[in-house]
Amino acid sequence: MIKITEFTVEKINDPFGILTGDRYEYMLELDVPEDDELYTETGVSVKVIFRVEDGNRGIVKYDLMDKATSQPMDFELEDDEYAAIESFCLSNLPEEA
Numbered sequence: 222m223i224k225i226t227e228f229t230v231e232k233i234n235d236p237f238g239i240l241t242g243d244r245y246e247y248m249l250e251l252d253v254p255e256d257d258e259l260y261t262e263t264g265v266s267v268k269v270i271f272r273v274e275d276g277n278r279g280i281v282k283y284d285l286m287d288k289a290t291s292q293p294m295d296f297e298l299e300d301d302e303y304a305a306i307e308s309f310c311l312s313n314l315p316e317e318a
Contacts, residue, residue: 242274
């Protein structure tokens with residue numbers, strides 16, 4: 222199971238009003254066990270776009286990235302990892318959300 226060690230969150234500015242609701246970008250630093258397929262020596266981070274709209278809240282998109290290169294990794298989160306990250310984001314929404 223992955224563990225989130227650090228995070229930042231910022232509201233995404235939509236100057237053209239194209240997006241409905243509010244979007245937040247989370248950058249999560251992960252502690253991944255060595256026996257997990259996501260493990261890299263340089264570390265793993267996740268960029269999450271989280272939507273808040275009319276009572277609906279959830280992940281719109283995420284990218285797993287190698288911390289050293291900031292390059293996307295060709296992996297998907299398992300269901301329990303996805304649920305844990307979605308729950309974390311929901312629990313750490315900025316107060317204005």
